[in-house]
Amino acid sequence: MTEAINFTEQNAVPFDVAPSVIPALADFVDLDNYPIDDTASSTRQALIEQCRKELDAVGCCRIPNIIRPESIERMRQEVERQRANIYWSEDSHNPYMTKEDVSLPKEHPARSFQKRSSGFVNSDILEEFSDLRAIYNNDVMLQFISDCLGVAPLYRWADPLGSNPYSVMDEGNYFPWHFDGNEFTVSILVQEPEKGGEFQYCPDLRTSENENLEAVADVLNGDHSKVHSLELRPGDMQIFKGRFSMHRVTPVEGKRSRYIALPTYMRDPNTVNRPEHARQFYGRALPIHYEREANRPDTLLD
Numbered sequence: 001m002t003e004a005i006n007f008t009e010q011n012a013v014p015f016d017v018a019p020s021v022i023p024a025l026a027d028f029v030d031l032d033n034y035p036i037d038d039t040a041s042s043t044r045q046a047l048i049e050q051c052r053k054e055l056d057a058v059g060c061c062r063i064p065n066i067i068r069p070e071s072i073e074r075m076r077q078e079v080e081r082q083r084a085n086i087y088w089s090e091d092s093h094n095p096y097m098t099k100e101d102v103s104l105p106k107e108h109p110a111r112s113f114q115k116r117s118s119g120f121v122n123s124d125i126l127e128e129f130s131d132l133r134a135i136y137n138n139d140v141m142l143q144f145i146s147d148c149l150g151v152a153p154l155y156r157w158a159d160p161l162g163s164n165p166y167s168v169m170d171e172g173n174y175f176p177w178h179f180d181g182n183e184f185t186v187s188i189l190v191q192e193p194e195k196g197g198e199f200q201y202c203p204d205l206r207t208s209e210n211e212n213l214e215a216v217a218d219v220l221n222g223d224h225s226k227v228h229s230l231e232l233r234p235g236d237m238q239i240f241k242g243r244f245s246m247h248r249v250t251p252v253e254g255k256r257s258r259y260i261a262l263p264t265y266m267r268d269p270n271t272v273n274r275p276e277h278a279r280q281f282y283g284r285a286l287p288i289h290y291e292r293e294a295n296r297p298d299t300l301l302d
């Protein structure tokens with residue numbers, strides 16, 4: 001049994017103690033404006049239709065202020081408490097997050113590398129009463145995201161490190177152009193940088209049958225005619241099809257770090273990151289990453 005936290009005016013933001021019970025849906029979702037728990041509600045239905053329209057058009061949708069400010073503040077404080085446990089890394093990546101293959105022609109996008117620097121609070125160290133953990137474990141939330149994507153059944157990701165992390169970017173950090181190994185990501189902005197840290201994406205740049213290498217190379221070479229920018233604010237939720245839309249986060253400027261929660265969902269309950277990807281991003285590869293390496297759902301580069 002979980003118990004709802006009862007927020008009063010006195011403990012509205014700023015709020016400086018961690019929850020001592022698992023937050024319930026009403027503690028993190030603004031159910032007054034977004035009654036996602038009421039499947040008969042016409043407001044919910046209209047929201048889902050709007051999200052589907054945006055996802056069909058550009059592979060991405062934004063639901064403004066769906067997460068309550070108290071919950072955002074608790075997540076922000078969780079990241080601050082976990083600062084010492086962040087896995088920081090710097091690496092050079094091609095858009096597929098694969099190693100350089102010198103047998104490919106020089107102009108192949110898989111031979112185009114950009115430097116990334118960023119950190120993760122991995123999913124396996126989220127606190128027991130973490131709002132992010134509660135959001136991810138909540139079945140109403142899962143059903144809502146499944147309805148928005150029009151994908152059922154939809155599963156939480158089996159990757160123990162990458163399924164539901166906070167991504168942290170400090171001043172100067174950059175997350176270069178790439179495709180995700182997973183199909184769907186939900187992003188919840190927890191702390192906005194003063195400047196930069198902008199999410200940019202190219203809708204449906206590839207399909208599961210076609211890598212569309214020329215279009216990928218064009219973007220890497222600076223053609224931004226297909227690039228969209230998403231204005232995300234703390235409390236907004238973004239649903240994004242990252243396996244097909246190449247994307248990046250521009251360098252963070254200023255002293256305030258960018259914190260974003262990345263709960264991730266899959267059509268397939270078994271796939272996890274490749275060991276190399278897990279090692280690069282989350283600091284280590286676990287037995288599950290090696291055991292499941294052979295079973296990828298498609299034949300895309302990654």
Ligand SMILES: O=C(O)CCC(=O)C(=O)O
Nearest residue numbers: 167175180187199249260
């Ligand atoms: O930080 C973001 O908004 C997205 C990060 C990202 O693309 C990733 O972690 O794969």
Ligand SMILES: [Fe+2]
Nearest residue numbers: 179180242247
């Ligand atoms: Fe990504």
